[in-house]
Amino acid sequence: MSTAGPPQGAQHRSAQREGTPVPPAPALAVDGLAKRYGETTVFADVTLRVAPGEFVAIVGESGVGKSTLLNCMAGLDHWDAGRVLVGGQDLSALDDDARARLRRQALGFVFQAFHVLPHLDVAQNVALPLMLLGRHGTDATVAAMLDAVGLQGLGTRLPQQLSGGQLQRVAIARALVHRPALLLADEPTGNLDPATAARVMDLLVAQVRAHGTALVLVTHSEAAAARADRVLHLTAQGIADAQG
Numbered sequence: 001m002s003t004a005g006p007p008q009g010a011q012h013r014s015a016q017r018e019g020t021p022v023p024p025a026p027a028l029a030v031d032g033l034a035k036r037y038g039e040t041t042v043f044a045d046v047t048l049r050v051a052p053g054e055f056v057a058i059v060g061e062s063g064v065g066k067s068t069l070l071n072c073m074a075g076l077d078h079w080d081a082g083r084v085l086v087g088g089q090d091l092s093a094l095d096d097d098a099r100a101r102l103r104r105q106a107l108g109f110v111f112q113a114f115h116v117l118p119h120l121d122v123a124q125n126v127a128l129p130l131m132l133l134g135r136h137g138t139d140a141t142v143a144a145m146l147d148a149v150g151l152q153g154l155g156t157r158l159p160q161q162l163s164g165g166q167l168q169r170v171a172i173a174r175a176l177v178h179r180p181a182l183l184l185a186d187e188p189t190g191n192l193d194p195a196t197a198a199r200v201m202d203l204l205v206a207q208v209r210a211h212g213t214a215l216v217l218v219t220h221s222e223a224a225a226a227r228a229d230r231v232l233h234l235t236a237q238g239i240a241d242a243q244g
């Protein structure tokens with residue numbers, strides 16, 4: 001479960017000397033990550049790389065730690081051993097503020113339970129990441145994003161006036177509006193009927209493919225995992241290519 005080869009920096013330097021193309025830094029690198037609650041190990045020795053623009057699905061039994069792992073990747077949870085690098089930046093080396101800044105700039109996160117703010121309308125929800133980045137004149141960007149996820153004309157609705165599938169599209173629009181290099185999605189279609197889930201997956205995959213966004217998708221859905229470039233299976237012992 002270890003990644004063979006010299007450290008990234010050494011690889012880059014020797015590739016440059018030989019005139020071979022330099023591989024891009026991974027969008028996400030996780031090395032020997034372990035998470036425990038007291039005496040209970042949730043997972044140990046999780047090592048993986050996600051290339052820029054790559055779509056990786058993570059599957060595994062309920063309770064094995066998929067959401068915990070995704071939260072660690074976003075620097076939203078603590079771990080007990082190992083490290084997480086987002087766009088080459090080691091999260092452990094950053095203080096809370098720097099971590100929050102990196103998260104705002106480089107990451108999008110789609111939660112299973114939408115986490116749409118109920119008192120903001122659809123357009124305000126989608127505009128939130130841009131506001132946090134201090135960007136101005138974002139109306140056109142938000143409108144284009146709503147268009148891209150098929151919610152044109154619904155910007156002034158409140159979340160309670162939307163269906164589950166529409167709410168999930170708001171969450172996806174919000175996670176992608178600032179064009180992060182990496183999108184982390186936790187069961188984004190878990191609350192939807194199969195036909196709506198398939199449409200939401202179509203849209204999610206189309207968006208990440210169009211913009212070269214790396215995607216890590218946690219899912220129990222075989223149909224959703226089948227769309228990925230790679231499927232990884234999380235167990236208490238670590239993470240490996242899913243068999244069959």
Ligand SMILES: Nc1ncnc2c1ncn2[C@@H]1O[C@H](COP(=O)(O)OP(=O)(O)OP(=O)(O)O)[C@@H](O)[C@H]1O
Nearest residue numbers: 037042060061062063064065066067068069187220
């Ligand atoms: N604060 C906590 N204290 C102790 N154990 C916890 C805590 N939070 C989560 N756990 C445990 O950690 C394990 C991993 O939980 P997690 O939510 O990551 O699983 P999951 O793989 O996402 O499951 P599901 O597929 O059902 O969403 C579970 O066994 C859970 O009970």
Ligand SMILES: [Mg+2]
Nearest residue numbers: 066067068186
């Ligand atoms: Mg979970």
